[in-house]
């Protein structure tokens with residue numbers, strides 16, 4: 525089976541990709557499983573696309589397999605796109621309950637609550653680079669709704685799902701999420717280019 529290295533140490537992401545791409549006969553292996561760490565990689569890109577490429581390039585320079593890396597986060601219109609690429613690093617030592625409550629506090633008295641989740645997936649192979657992007661649009665709620673999902677899911681009301689990501693089933697989220705949309709584009713690309721990648 526052909527191998528693709530996923531630039532992450534996150535076992536959930538490996539499972540998610542393996543599952544999403546099961547019909548394509550690729551084995552996804554984590555960069556950590558082959559002894560390559562992303563710890564020293566400085567994610568100093570200005571957007572999700574640049575950060576995904578930075579991570580993919582860092583691993584691709586050390587292996588001969590195709591490499592995939594992703595970067596994602598939430599942007600809030602009234603906060604000029606914040607937390608954006610800082611979604612993970614924002615209040616890093618605090619729980620998501622506290623992070624979510626801080627975001628709602630920042631939007632107090634704010635009528636424009638529009639926000640979007642973004643995902644960029646970079647594929648680097650044989651000195652070629654491709655990026656696939658997905659966006660999910662919605663609004664920040666006034667309190668948390670739902671218990672599923674993770675991170676900012678309980679305060680993100682998805683326009684397409686008509687509920688928060690934390691109220692959606694995994695199946696629903698995996699159909700309409702930013703990650704699902706970017707993954708679908710990568711899926712089509714791999715399917716089309718399966719003889720060369």
Ligand code: IMP
Nearest residue numbers: 594595596597598611612674675676677
């Ligand atoms: P990363 O791309 O895995 O580094 O994720 C960046 C950060 O964005 C995560 O730690 C979460 O804070 C946030 N994030 C990305 N995708 C989602 C999602 O689907 N739901 C909730 N939060 C997310």
